[in-house]
Amino acid sequence: MTAAIPARLFHFVAGNNGPWRIEGAQCISGAPLPAAARIAMVPDSPGFHPDRASWSLRGITSNERYVTRDEKTALVAKQEGLGRPQANCAALIPIRKTAAWWALPQDERRHILEAQSQHIAIGMKYLPAIARRLHHCRDLGSDQPFDFITWFEFAPADTSAFDELLATLRASPEWNYVDRESDIRLVHAGD
């Protein structure tokens, strides 16, 4: 990989190492992930293999699947990136959606996601406090454990706002199509 092409594929490696200490792990639905103490988020590189991991997940950043031009303009104006010094809390939330979701055509998925569930508008409400990066997993191979991994970063004072964001999304019609979800909370413990 040359310097001109930034990695889009990331490994989330859970075990005894990594800069992020696991403070809590909750299985919301479906099969739980094994326990671990720390997580490292590692950009993919040729020949990378996670060693001695409790578990390891992969996800890739990609083009927007639902966002319109107006929504994108508003999001870009308001959002901030990962790595802010004060945002030393993180959450790793892998989810899987049902076969019924994936069988829906594009217009019906968009309708459930935004017209019924306000997914994009809800996320917008918590910007810039809650930074996020969405990683896609479903199309990495025929049989993946999750469809998406979202990584969130925020300051400790915004934890209750983050909990509210998640509760709102989980109560939405879109979440009827989620059949596996874990919620792993982390604190940055130094590199």
Next chain:
Amino acid sequence: MTAAIPARLFHFVAGNNGPWRIEGAQCISGAPLPAAARIAMVPDSPGFHPDRASWSLRGITSNERYVTRDEKTALVAKQEGLGRPQANCAALIPIRKTAAWWALPQDERRHILEAQSQHIAIGMKYLPAIARRLHHCRDLGSDQPFDFITWFEFAPADTSAFDELLATLRASPEWNYVDRESDIRLVHAGD
């Protein structure tokens, strides 16, 4: 992988083996693929590695990205699957789209693809004669050689209709965003 989960990931392995004989290979834009005599389309399986291949590409079938409910209903009613005995001609067409395409929000990509270019309507016009399966490549890793691989199957008598279909798509505004394309024509030569 269990029997309950059909493979979505396929390898297109070009070399001296495989049931499909290459009758012609044309580079439409971007870097060409090396010459080869035959192609095998192989569902992914654990530990599969193509041996002695001239080249090998991978792609995965996925959910629809643009098709609406009405379009899906019309397509499903009219299309036929791969493997029809009389459809012993095939084409393998890998394409890559520009960074500008991928930076567009969903509504603008849909607008170019269908409102401006009639991509879905044009494909529909040639059903059921021209069967197709779309494979996605872009999100298999950070730096893929192509974004899509489409595999087409048709009877010899439909070759000129297929050429017309391709000419129409390549003249559309959507193709301004295609920066690499090859067109490989094949005949089934026995398993």
